[in-house]
Amino acid sequence: MNSNQTTSERIIAASLQLFCEQGYKGATTKAIAEKARVNEVTVFRHFGNKRAILNAAIDSLSYAPFLGKIIQEKMTFDLEKDLLLIAVNYHEYMDSIRDFVMIGFREAGKFPEIDEEVSKIPKILKQKLVTYFSVMKEQGKIIETDLEAQAMNFIWLNFGYFISRTRLGDQVISISREDFLKQGVLLFARGLTP
Known part of the structure; x- marks a missing residue:
């Protein structure tokens, strides 16, 4: 993870990597949080749910x-x-x-x-x-x-x-x-x- 990334950017980058490695279902919000080095609550605070993370990931691409x-x-x-x-x-x-x-x-x-x-x-x-x-x-x-x-x-x-x-x-x-x-x-x- 790039240290200059915002928390949201780290979450999106982590989710993209996990979606690629484990598929959508396998990329749990808990795993995304761990990969992004944030608390799972932080993931929900920034995005609300996994669908919103997917949407943000698509937008980032x-x-x-x-x-x-x-x-x-x-x-x-x-x-x-x-x-x-x-x-x-x-x-x-x-x-x-x-x-x-x-x-x-x-x-x-x-x-x-x-x-x-x-x-x-x-x-x-x-x-x-x-x-x-x-x-x-x-x-x-x-x-x-x-x-x-x-x-x-x-x-x-x-x-x-x-x-x-x-x-x-x-x-x-x-x-x-x-x-x-x-x-x-x-x-x-x-x-x-x-």
């Missing part, structure tokens, strides 16, 4: 601020370049939370609260992509299409690759991530370009 900054500051409104930038950064982000994503799969269906919290990540990405696609559509740079469907297609393209590589390594696809993203984005952008 949120891609939204990072993606928002990329879209706000780095978009060139060249569809292929922008989507490649988003995809590359998406994969870097997903790699950083790989263990947590895999918990979501391992515990899927057992704890609806996990599914609900984890679903926030693609929902935020979808919202940001729909907004970006709307601007591109207004500028006449993409075809008339269902923007939400296209945002989800782009997410699935990237998420599918991430899960395949995470779970199966190069057993399914042997090309590099860089090559896959370039080819996938090229085809996707061509399909949306008038």
Whole structure:
């Protein structure tokens, strides 16, 4: 644990580590408190319950601020370049939370609260992509299409690759991530370009 972390940050870091190691059910508030080097009452005082800790942990891993900054500051409104930038950064982000994503799969269906919290990540990405696609559509740079469907297609393209590589390594696809993203984005952008 970092000595510069606040008590809440230590609790969140401990919970993330325990969620990854022991799953949601196994990461009790008592174990979280011990790992964070605080009293269990302190955990409840800061968060109230384990669901609130999970929510705070998801928020701490949120891609939204990072993606928002990329879209706000780095978009060139060249569809292929922008989507490649988003995809590359998406994969870097997903790699950083790989263990947590895999918990979501391992515990899927057992704890609806996990599914609900984890679903926030693609929902935020979808919202940001729909907004970006709307601007591109207004500028006449993409075809008339269902923007939400296209945002989800782009997410699935990237998420599918991430899960395949995470779970199966190069057993399914042997090309590099860089090559896959370039080819996938090229085809996707061509399909949306008038």
